[in-house]
Amino acid sequence: MALLRDALSAVSTTGERWYELELHRLTGELTLLSNDQSEEVRVKEAEACFLKALDIGRHQEVKSWELRAAMSLARLWQEQGKKTEARDLPSLSKYF
Numbered sequence: 001m002a003l004l005r006d007a008l009s010a011v012s013t014t015g016e017r018w019y020e021l022e023l024h025r026l027t028g029e030l031t032l033l034s035n036d037q038s039e040e041v042r043v044k045e046a047e048a049c050f051l052k053a054l055d056i057g058r059h060q061e062v063k064s065w066e067l068r069a070a071m072s073l074a075r076l077w078q079e080q081g082k083k084t085e086a087r088d089l090p091s092l093s094k095y096f
Helices: 002-014 020-033 039-060 063-079 083-087
Strands: none
Touching (some): 002 020, 020 039, 020 063, 063 083
16 A cells, blocks of 8 residues: 555656556555455445546546546446446446
8 A cells, every 4th residue: 555655756856647546546445455444434435535536537538547436437337236326327338
């Protein structure tokens, strides 16, 4: 997590945004795996990371990276019982 925070800080400092989307997605994935906070807090933080990654993907128009973020978010929502929301994600619906 420290490396991801450093990388995101570098993105802000340098303006180089090549992997920004993936950094947010990975932060979300690692947040879900950590035991530092309650499950509710981890899920909310991870969801925010995935949504940020999706937003970046749409803005940068990088469909393959956007799809990775959408899949991470859809998995999270499916685990929460939000199957309809997961299935209806705009980034995913065109593939299924």
